Amino acid sequence: MQFDSTLPIWLQLVTEFSRRIVVGLWPSGTKMPGVRGLAEELGVNPNTIQRALSELEREGLCRSERTSGRFVTEDTDRIDQLRAELAEGAADEFVSRARGVGLTRSQAQQLLTDRWDHHDHHRDDSPRPEGARDD
Amino acid sequence: MTTIATTAPGPREPEMTDPTPSTQPLIMTSGLTKTYGRTTALDSLDLELEGGRIIGLLGENGCGKTTLLKILAGVISDYTGEARIAGHRPGPQSKARVSFLPDTSFLPHGARARYCVELYGDFFEDFDAHKARELLRFFGLDESMRLKEMSKGMREKVQIALAMSRRAEVFLLDEPISGVDPAARQVILDGILSTFEEDSLLLISTHLIHDLEPILDSVVMMRHGSVVLAGEADDLRAAHGASLDDIFKETYR
Numbered sequence: 001m002q003f004d005s006t007l008p009i010w011l012q013l014v015t016e017f018s019r020r021i022v023v024g025l026w027p028s029g030t031k032m033p034g035v036r037g038l039a040e041e042l043g044v045n046p047n048t049i050q051r052a053l054s055e056l057e058r059e060g061l062c063r064s065e066r067t068s069g070r071f072v073t074e075d076t077d078r079i080d081q082l083r084a085e086l087a088e089g090a091a092d093e094f095v096s097r098a099r100g101v102g103l104t105r106s107q108a109q110q111l112l113t114d115r116w117d118h119h120d121h122h123r124d125d126s127p128r129p130e131g132a133r134d135d
Numbered sequence: 136m137t138t139i140a141t142t143a144p145g146p147r148e149p150e151m152t153d154p155t156p157s158t159q160p161l162i163m164t165s166g167l168t169k170t171y172g173r174t175t176a177l178d179s180l181d182l183e184l185e186g187g188r189i190i191g192l193l194g195e196n197g198c199g200k201t202t203l204l205k206i207l208a209g210v211i212s213d214y215t216g217e218a219r220i221a222g223h224r225p226g227p228q229s230k231a232r233v234s235f236l237p238d239t240s241f242l243p244h245g246a247r248a249r250y251c252v253e254l255y256g257d258f259f260e261d262f263d264a265h266k267a268r269e270l271l272r273f274f275g276l277d278e279s280m281r282l283k284e285m286s287k288g289m290r291e292k293v294q295i296a297l298a299m300s301r302r303a304e305v306f307l308l309d310e311p312i313s314g315v316d317p318a319a320r321q322v323i324l325d326g327i328l329s330t331f332e333e334d335s336l337l338l339i340s341t342h343l344i345h346d347l348e349p350i351l352d353s354v355v356m357m358r359h360g361s362v363v364l365a366g367e368a369d370d371l372r373a374a375h376g377a378s379l380d381d382i383f384k385e386t387y388r
């Protein structure tokens with residue numbers, strides 16, 4: 001992932017990790033990758049990863065077990081709530097930008113409808129079913 | 136006094152904090168001064184740096200970065216003021232804990248990489264030859280190649296593989312990625328990140344801040360031999376709404 005170096009990196013990591021939980025890359029109840037592995041994957045300081053994971057923990061999205069590592073919460077209601085929060089944030093951003101270029105509510109709604117399927121071909125981070133093939 | 140905290144500043148409320156931390160800073164300088172004739176390279180520098188962190192030592196050419204690293208590494212001894220590494224004055228005891236990567240080549244030009252690994256093993260008790268070979272592989276280097284046959288970037292990688300493979304407490308890297316192309320810089324930084332041990336202190340001097348943004352815990356910006364700005368990388372970004380690179384440019388304008 002690309003970071004915006006004008007914003008605190010740990011906050012960007014919180015958003016990225018939340019997204020991974022919501023889309024099921026890190027499924028509910030499963031063990032999460034370790035700090036070291038994430039630091040290497042993302043090219044980020046391990047302390048920054050740790051800070052983001054502590055925040056996820058504080059928000060009840062994962063829990064640490066002393067010996068066996070860190071696990072995504074089994075509370076699917078909490079994950080649904082997180083999805084709603086992330087979606088709301090994205091919607092707010094869209095609304096503010098649409099307003100910024102002078103769209104009316106109905107124009108914005110129409111635009112959403114028109115563009116909804118446009119992104120289908122570009123999605124690459126939805127988990128693929130087992131044994132999925134490219135052809 | 137520039138103090139950089141050892142604990143990752145989390146969003147949690149701080150628990151009962153002891154006003155005098157029991158852990159002493161890994162690196163401490165006080166009134167550290169070094170002159171070359173009429174030129175003052177370090178001007179009464181005060182610094183406290185703690186372990187478990189990757190710290191960027193930033194500044195223009197001639198601001199005193201290299202002089203500071205050389206004093207900490209025990210290479211320069213005619214300074215005034217105090218310098219301590221884990222409580223020790225720079226000397227044999229501190230050198231055993233400090234791995235220093237100078238900004239110039241220090242290896243025999245005609246030697247093969249394999250021989251350099253053996254050489255390091257003879258010099259340093261805490262050297263992990265297995266780790267060094269792994270890093271050389273990670274960097275895509277052939278151990279049987281002679282240094283003089285290598286590009287500048289490849290030689291830099293050999294030196295970094297050696298310096299990072301000591302089980303030291305303090306790593307002092309002087310401009311490890313300057314003079315190396317951007318693709319090689321990333322590989323070098325990935326290699327450094329993968330070998331970083333959680334209790335050690337990594338002090339990296341550079342003027343290429345952009346490349347180091349995501350790996351730094353904190354920064355110390357120097358000018359004319361003293362500290363002009365220091366702090367946690369993410370806190371500085373939040374406070375300035377800018378990247379470290381931009382803050383740096385603003386500071387030195």
